[in-house]
């Protein structure tokens with residue numbers, strides 16, 4: 001066996017050697033997913049839970065991509081590119097189950113497609129068209145144009161992320177949007193250090209299974225000072241047998257092509273395909289420096305920056321964005337706005353359907369803590385807020401909401417009502433708990449979320465009383 005030199009180990013961190021000698025990167029990537037479909041899923045689990053991802057939820061998609069006005073019932077076309085074992089695909093297909101919508105699954109891995117197909121079969125979903133192929137071949141595949149392209153965890157594994165995005169953009173219709181997920185540069189630093197160590201450590205010419213075994217041996221020996229070991233709480237699920245197991249370990253530490261992005265890199269990438277960033281649906285408070293900084297002088301400094309710069313510095317402030325999930329599209333005005341008073345407000349995620357409970361729990365004059373997952377939101381209760389919360393059902397348009405509050409509290413000026421709403425909207429929306437939707441669209445254009453959320457267990461988004469706490 002050849003002794004490896006320091007030069008071998010010190011190549012660009014993001015581009016690893018193709019995992020089998022003699023293979024080019026696309027072949028190595030395809031072979032990886034044929035042998036180790038990702039994420040690791042057992043189709044039988046579909047009988048007991050539905051995996052629910054925020055960015056693929058149609059309320060959230062509608063808010064960021066279609067101003068809350070999309071009616072998904074007729075002719076909606078969606079491509080899930082690099083659909084893998086089917087998480088985003090299955091969730092979208094479930095939401096669109098009863099509608100005249102078309103969902104196309106595209107992936108170059110036959111083994112991954114088999115898992116996704118079996119999951120769809122277990123669920124009785126028949127609204128998916130299955131295509132085996134590469135994003136780079138989309139033009140030849142002639143799949144038509146789409147309203148939504150879902151492509152998470154894929155483009156950073158292509159030889160050219162830019163070319164891949166352009167291929168996808170060419171298939172987007174005029175008003176269409178994409179959900180992308182790309183790795184985050186700063187939070188993944190310990191991963192890239194570990195990848196560098198493995199490039200130096202692993203002998204050449206061994207197969208995937210042997211590599212995995214050797215990596216597990218090495219992880220067990222990592223000294224306490226090692227960054228990956230220190231950060232293991234963030235990666236444990238990815239590599240543990242109860243999580244993504246061997247496919248997760250290979251994906252994280254041994255991938256043949258793995259590129260990470262910071263916020264300026266995302267803007268540059270979107271711009272290279274003629275697209276605009278429309279929003280970050282997951283953890284958007286981490287793209288906002290003001291969510292972390294209370295000091296007025298420091299806030300003033302951030303106020304001098306434009307939005308992309310604020311987002312870029314917020315990423316560096318927080319340092320914990322390992323995945324950038326974001327929407328891109330051709331339009332700059334796709335996001336639903338409070339200024340459009342035909343919109344209604346809808347409580348979401350673990351707050352879904354809880355607007356009345358929240359209104360009832362409010363004692364005006366008191367400070368009130370809302371705890372949802374790791375978010376703790378302190379709210380100064382007022383009569384205005386109590387009335388506003390009661391109207392956040394996705395049905396009552398904002399203009400009617402303002403009118404109702406004004407009728408109930410004639411002393412409250414319309415400006416004061418709007419200002420209170422804006423404040424609470426900003427805080428709850430950033431934490432993924434409140435969205436705008438065209439009033440009434442929820443009843444006609446979106447599926448029955450109660451039915452979807454009732455599936456217990458797993459990663460399902462049912463309301464868990466242990467993580468939702470309302471403390472008056």
Ligand SMILES: C[S@@+](CC[C@H](N)C(=O)[O-])C[C@H]1O[C@@H](n2cnc3c(N)ncnc32)[C@H](O)[C@@H]1O
Pocket residue numbers: 029030033038039081082083084085086087088106107108109112133134135136151152153154157158251
């Ligand atoms: C990390 S998995 C992500 C799967 C899924 N999108 C998710 O978020 O769970 C990447 C998937 O992209 C597929 N893939 C990678 N490069 C591709 C390409 N150029 N064209 C089509 N599929 C590709 C792989 O086969 C694999 O199934």
